Amino acid sequence: MANETVEFRLNVVPGDFGLVSLDPECIQSILYTRIAKVPCEVRFSDSYKVCTLFSTPSLVDGKKVLKGNQEITQYLRSKNYNIDFGLNGMKCSTTMAITSLVQEKIRPLLEFVMWIDKRNAEELIIPWHMKVLRLPFNYFYTNRHKKDAENLIETMYPYEDNPEVIKDYLNKAATEAFSSLSSLLGEKDYYFEHSPTSLDILVYAYLAPFIKLPFVSVDIGNMFTNLWPNLEKFVKRIDAKFMPDLTDNARNVIQSERNLVNDEEVSISAVIILSVSAVTLVMTFIVQRGFFRLR
Template identity: 30%
Template sequence: MASIELDIWRGEWGLASIDLECLKVLTYMKFIGVPVKVREASNPFFTPKGTLPVMRDGRTVLTNFEEVVAYLKSLHYSTDVHLNQKQAAEASAFTQYLRDKLYPAYQYAWWVDEKNYGDITRPAYAKALQIPFNFYYPSKYQSSAKAMVDALFGEHTDLKEIEKTIYSEAEKCLKTLSDRLGESEYFFGNRPSSFDAIVFAYLAPLVKAPFSNATLANHVKGIANLSRFVARIGQKNFRSVTDDYNRVDSKKKSQGTQSEREAAHFPHQTRNKLLAAVFAALAMTGYAVANGMFQDLKDFEHSQHYNDMFENEEDDN
């Protein structure tokens, strides 16, 4: 086995990654203790499928959770060896149940809800990306999520009705999960399984991200044993990430309080900062427009229309 590398979306809000699929793989790798070099990618454009995560082990390149689990099992890394046949079948059925009932609600909360998308999702992904991909990928993912919702409910269905239905199904799913977990530490015995990694990846972003429309998130937080489940796994496997976030967050809040006091005493300084920000934004916009114009002119110069124009002039002469 060569040195395993894992490219993921960056973390935020005390999460090791903001992305559901990345968090699945990363959590599973934490469970089995496989040596891995984790890198926060800033451009998925050159990945095999234009998506993250991507796991590399020598010439082996894998891009989804199921592939990673199967491959690591072939290397004798697995958290599911303690599952009997009945438990393995139950875990598989529950995984599909989550895909059918919780995943649509998850996608709706992250990408379709315009308030959440504008306030939380788009800025988080844009922050993780380089220019100009920070304009492209969030919109692409939102379009994909909306297409999924349209396929499930029809294009012309009222969004409020969709939200009501989709969250109702998700709440039933979460109750079933809660009943199955009970007071156990994990879903199948006293050791984590791949299913525990999947559930954590679904629930942790809902618990930790500061959603503007927190309907689904609040429901998860209101289920005590699922909230404890998220906290336990986070504490055992991502404690340094959580501690770093809490430390930085506390510092920001402290600086924010100080800035508010200074702003109260120096209103002109606040005004000047705002004016500077506006000026910078206008300058960047002008630069982008200018670049676009120059590129358009360059493209036209090498076009057939450009050549035809001069050929016509020669004919006239």
């Protein structure tokens, strides 16, 4: 997108494996800006400048910074970028119900599979983030998301310690939710006929990782092909219409929109923040390993 047309800047986690981002919230923010045709420059958090100065996802409009997908979409709606305009009361109620279904039954399984399942976390998700994001932010990001996932699952199953039992519970709940989403979509292009809304964005953001990520210990992608083929087609339909520049090649990002920030452009304040963060990380490691004891 040409710089002269850019009104907003969106900071997100990079994508890979045919995903525009590996973070579902970032996926939602990116897709919303595309469907709503927001004049927006997407900046990936694989540069020191973005890592140091912004969280993900975050939207910058002049001196104003909006954090998190919910805050971002609400702000864009206030700027007349509203893809839900015209939905009647029944459709709004359906949106709320399906949003709860996704958040309560599908999101927990994705969090578990990505961050708690030992093989997936240690062989795919964490190594990918450690390689793509900048030091020390890769440590901060992976530790925070792993802890958030653990807290979510612990809140849901406070008296269950066996991860395999928890996975079975989550799989059963998510399978029922996938079936409900499939039945509701039917043969339609989108959940409310011909125009995508924020509901389609939410569903896409939590289906696409299951379908596209090469998980080590589970093969959920093939389940969609066999059990819910219309959901798989739904994801491919959105890819083709709104993100045709994506490919399935490993370590793919949207090169045409990627902001290749030169490290020399990082401000002095950013360098100071980065340096303090790095020193703090190293000192924490030293103290935890017992190399240095505080008296």
